[in-house]
Structure formats: structure tokens, C-alpha cells
Amino acid sequence: MLKYNSMLEKATKKVVTRFAPSPTGFMHVGGVRTALYAWLFARKNNGQFILRIEDTDKEREVAGSIEHIQKSLKWLGLNWDQGPDIGGPFAPYIQSERLELYKKYAEILIKKGSAYADPYAEKEIEEFKKKAEIEKKPFLYREHRPENPPVWDGTMPLRFKVSELKQAVWNDLVWGELSAGPEALDDFILIKSDGYPTYNFAHIVDDIEMGVTHVVRGQEFISSTPKFLAVYKALGVMPPYFVTTPPIMGIEGKKKLSKRDGAKDILEYEKEGYLPDAMINYLAFLGFNPGGEKEVYTRDELINVFDLTKIQHSGAKWSDDKLNWLNKEHIKLLSQAEIEKNILEWLPEKMRNPKLVHVVLERISKWGDVKEMVEKGELDFFFKQPSYSKEKLIFKNTLPEKISENLNQAIKALGGIEEENFTVENIKNVLMTIADKLDSRGELLHPIRFALSGLDKSPDPFTIASIIGKNETLLRLQKAI
């Protein structure tokens, strides 16, 4: 690892990373984390972070994806320095608008003898494959290279011609030395018959043109790296540093998390009321650990401590539990004013009582839980008299007469508190004085709590009383008797 660090230090070029999604739908946590690592690395090194859209597969493209991706990144605060919306020195940042460039690079490769037009019809290739299957040999296009390929006119695919067939070995800033056998190398398509380049070609051209120094990508690209290296070599360009990240696995299966496995749209987490900083913290630590025992990191702390060599090599399972915990920790980092503002915003208008903030805060791990509490009616008793069956007022085996007597005492005592002094502390003092004289505090406190809330589970009676106020409290207790 040391070796790579010093290589990094030697690099005098300014760090440039990019996130290059294809607009095929929403972003899920896997893609977001790749973006996050690229962003963290750029920010740590005062470099550039580029957003580039790889829309070379027109069939898979989903309308609105580009906007959705940008919205997702913005929510998380992963700001880019160059991109389709804000432009930059290498604009445009959408591949379908850069076709001339790929063509130019294609011509270079043709001239160098590293690319040729593929004359076969789809059916012919199918037959090659079938034949190979019967012979139990892997199908290799390079074994069927046309002897005299036609001049490439753009109507047929352009293929890359691999020259060297040997074990490819390269360094990855995360994994160290990686390798792949020559089996992995075959002639592959650079430009499709529809005129669009393939990913294999387009991303290399763009990374070169845009001066990308560190390619942060998922580990699914390891096996195609020899292809990329071959193209770089054919073009006579030094490849960038590769920064390969491990996959995020689904909660259920052991497979890489994907949309098919139910991976959620990252913006769903926004809707559920997660804090972007918590999401970033969680995602960063899913596959990365700076060492030490601190786990709650702010955005700036994360940038500060981020280190490519401390990225894991194996996949990590997603855990909602840990995300929820972390989100709660991040809520604690907010100021009282911010907490109050958020909770009130998530409460329906008629329930926006600042006194409820504390009660609600104790029970949530994300803002969306506020909404859930409301929907379940868990807060209704603060606003209207609860209805309940009277048996519920009885604490264990206490006689009903005794309960009534206790409640009467409570009413008398509470009545002695001035309206403006009807606070949790005062209420607690008064009631506890009575409760402590009983066989069990529950003989008094349970019926009061129940009379006020009508629920098996609720905040403590003192808090409820102080929130609903003196009049309402006495009213509900009277009714209970």
C-alpha cells in the first residue's frame, strides 16, 4: 500500500474524479456510494468532481433520469464542479452530444490498425457462438477476424483489435495489484451500428479528454479492465488511477444490491425524512473505515478522514437498523431550533404545538416517523379527550374505590397549582408526594396517565398534563372518576 501512496504523492496533476451514471432510472444506494467516494476524494484533494451522463444506450434510457440523478446528488449535497447543467471546460457532459469526439478517436484507432469494421450479421455471429458451444470452447471473436475488413462507414460496428494476449497486471489504489488472464481479452465493439459508442470506448475517451486522474468505479469493472488498458495503450495514453469499490449487498440475499433486488430510489430516503448527512455517513462507512472507534462523522470530518487505502475489499450488507441509529445520532447533532422546525414541519398544521417536540423527538429515528405517529393516532390524545374502557384505569388489583379516591386527591392537589405554574416539575412534585404515600406509585400514576392518554403506551402523566394544560387535565381526571 505504501507504494501506491507515494505514487499518489508524486502525481503533480490536480485530482479530477467523476461520477458517470447512465440515465436508466433512479439512483440507488450502490451508485450513490460510488459517487460519494469520488466526491470525497476530490474534495479532500481540492480537486474537481465531474458529473457526466453516459447515455449511449438509447434503448435503456428512461426519460427524466438525468433530472432525477441530479436531484438525488443535490439532496445529498454531492455538488459537482462540471456537469450537464452547469457546463465546464469540456462541455458538453452528455455523451450523446459528444459523438463527433468518439468518431475522431475511432479514426485514430483505425489508422493505427487497432480497430476494424465488423462485417458479420448478427446471425453469423450467433452461429460462431453455437459452434463454439458444441465444441465446448469459449467463443472468441478474435478467432473470426475478417481477413479483409471493409472500410468502416458507420453503418456497421467498429471493433477494437486486441494485439497483445498476455496476463494483464495493473495497480488499483484500493486493492493493490490486480490481474486478469488473456482469456478475458477479445475484440470488442467500440462503436455500435447505431453510431453510438459503447461504454468501453466512450468512458475512456471522455476520461482522457476531461483529464480524469482517478476513476472511481464499482468492482464489476475489474474484469473488463484489461480491455480498457488495451485501448489506452493503443491510443498511447497513460491510464488513470483505478479506484475500485466493493459492492453493497442486499439485506436478504447475498447478491449485489440492484434495482431488481428491491434497491430503493435514494430519494425515497429523503421522503422518509432521513438526513442527507446521516445517509452520507452511513454509506461512507459501508465499505470504508478510517480506524478508531468514532462512527458519527459530519460531512467535513468525513472529507478530512477519507482515505482510499482504507476502503474494504469485500461486499457489505445494507442495514436499515444501523442507518436509523446513525440518523438519530445526526439528529442529535442538530440545534434545538432545527429539530423543532423539522418536527413541526412534519406535523399536520393543526398539531403544530412546540410543546410536542420533545415528546415526539424521543420516539423517532427519522422525520418520517413523526408522520407515522400521527397516522397511527398516537398523538390524538393531546388534542381531544381519549375514549377508553374504564377497566383500563385500574392498576393491577387495586380496588376501583381506591382509584377514585386517589384521583380525587390528585385533582385537589393539581387544582392548587396556578395555571401559569402548571409545569412538568411542579406537577411531578405534587403527584409524587401523593404517590409515594401509597402502596405502589402505580395506584395513582397509572390511572392518571391512562385517563389523560387512553393508551397503553404513552409519555409520562406529568408531561401530558403540562402539555394539555390545567383545565383539560382536571376535566379528564374528573371524567375518569
Added chain:
RNA sequence: GGCCCCAUCGUCUAACGGUUAGGACAUCGGGUUUUCAAUCCGGUAAUCAGAGUUCGAUUCUCUGUGGGGUCACCA
């Protein structure tokens, strides 16, 4: 199947070749709470297996096993 990669509590992870293998989430128990929640304290729980190198292996090597990735005119 070929090639490549990975392997520490259930989960995320820490540990210059020498630690009672640490922390966090989850879980369990206890204190405080009428209850729930919150909070505090505590417990259970892991180096995939087998060889080798070494005085000593979670750490290095090999084999096995398990898991993942990839083999497109998708990215």
C-alpha cells in the same frame, strides 16, 4: 464452466507477526421509568477448514470450502 476477487461476533468493522481479539448496530438482562420510548450499566456472540513458515499466525504461503463479480452492438 473459464477468468478475477473476497473471507473476524447475526450485521458493519478494529487489531507494526505477540491484545483477555476492541468498538458500533441488533439481541438479551438489570437500574431509572405506572407503561412504552429514551437513557445508563452489564451479558451472549467472531478470526471458514486443513497444512506450511515462525519461538509465536486473525495477520505471511499453499490447498480446500464458501461467497461475490464478469464473460453483450448494457453500463
